[in-house]
Amino acid sequence: MKNTPLFTKGQRIAIITLIVMMVCFVGARIYIQQKPSELPNYAQEAEEFQEEIERFEDSLREKAKKTYTHKYTEGKKQASGLPEYTRREFNPNKADSASLVSVGLSEYVTRNILRYRAKGGTFKKPEDLRKIYGMTDEKMEELLPYIVLPIDTPTTKPAKQYVSNKKDTIIELNTADTATLQFIKGIGPAYAQRIVYYRERLGGYHHIEQLQEVISLNDEEFAYAKQHFIIDTTLIQTIPVNTASVERLKKHPYINFYAAKSIYDTRRNAFELNDIKQLKGKEQLPDTTLRKLSPYLSFEKRNKKYQP
Numbered sequence: 001m002k003n004t005p006l007f008t009k010g011q012r013i014a015i016i017t018l019i020v021m022m023v024c025f026v027g028a029r030i031y032i033q034q035k036p037s038e039l040p041n042y043a044q045e046a047e048e049f050q051e052e053i054e055r056f057e058d059s060l061r062e063k064a065k066k067t068y069t070h071k072y073t074e075g076k077k078q079a080s081g082l083p084e085y086t087r088r089e090f091n092p093n094k095a096d097s098a099s100l101v102s103v104g105l106s107e108y109v110t111r112n113i114l115r116y117r118a119k120g121g122t123f124k125k126p127e128d129l130r131k132i133y134g135m136t137d138e139k140m141e142e143l144l145p146y147i148v149l150p151i152d153t154p155t156t157k158p159a160k161q162y163v164s165n166k167k168d169t170i171i172e173l174n175t176a177d178t179a180t181l182q183f184i185k186g187i188g189p190a191y192a193q194r195i196v197y198y199r200e201r202l203g204g205y206h207h208i209e210q211l212q213e214v215i216s217l218n219d220e221e222f223a224y225a226k227q228h229f230i231i232d233t234t235l236i237q238t239i240p241v242n243t244a245s246v247e248r249l250k251k252h253p254y255i256n257f258y259a260a261k262s263i264y265d266t267r268r269n270a271f272e273l274n275d276i277k278q279l280k281g282k283e284q285l286p287d288t289t290l291r292k293l294s295p296y297l298s299f300e301k302r303n304k305k306y307q308p
Contacts, residue, residue: 067289089148092123104143109134119216120188123149159182169228173211174204174235184228186221201253204236208296213253242272254292274299 090103092113100110100300112133123129127148130140171180178192187195198214199205208226211217217225241263249260262284267273276294279285285293 011120089146091148091150092129093117093149103146104139106134109139118190119190120186122189125149171229172209173197173229173231175232179190185224187215187225188218192216198253201251202236203238203252204233205231205294206233206236207231233295236295238302241297242267242299242302252293253298254289254296259289272302 012157064132088103090099091231092100093210095103097110100113101107105113106158109132113129116132120179126144127140129135129147130137171183173195178189178196181192181195182189194214195211198210202210208229208231211225212222239249244264246257246260246264249255249263250257255263259282260283263279266279266282270278273279276290276297276299279290280287
């Protein structure tokens, strides 16, 4: 009688597989228990990574703090207007714009100082800087120890250097050059240049009061100028109204574009103008303007064949 197997072939395979799995499982547990230090320590790595992140963040905060401190410090220096290297002496009568700014003055105050000097103004003593627009008491206290006005500065020279102190000095205004104009009290290099430039635009001066249109003289200086200036009105260069273009007309200080266009159109309609009275009543040419223009307009006849 044949022996009947206890398990079928499939059952035997399953049992063997189960035994192998159990052996592997038990072996794995024994390996882990015997060599725990050889396994990766992920918790420790995570902790070290977190510490690295914190150190990086700390370095960023420190860098940001230094940057802010630097900007704040530089901002205070700029706000104060006095860099470290500007503590030095300067002469406000001679210093140029760059030098004035470098000693701590703002660009606004620097411009006002240069304009004051251009008009002939000078500083006779350090405290005179207080009269400059924009100059504060605080800034003056900072700069006073560094303001130097040498004994030989032009501000200390006597006023008798003016040739005009001679009562017989007479200057013809329409021919005088800039050097001659400076003989008159109150007129410096800048004023002299303005007077000549304005004279060229006008075509010549007609009366002394026209000086007040281009320079600022106080009452005493203007009265003094009137005593020492004469004007030769025959030297005035007039504008030929009947042939002048709009472009030529509007170059005159008393004629803007609209006034020039009005004169030109009136001339075209009449073909020829004979007198300044023909320009009366024009909106762009009020009576005050016509009175000022009268010495500067000429009405020579032109060729009848001419067409504007």
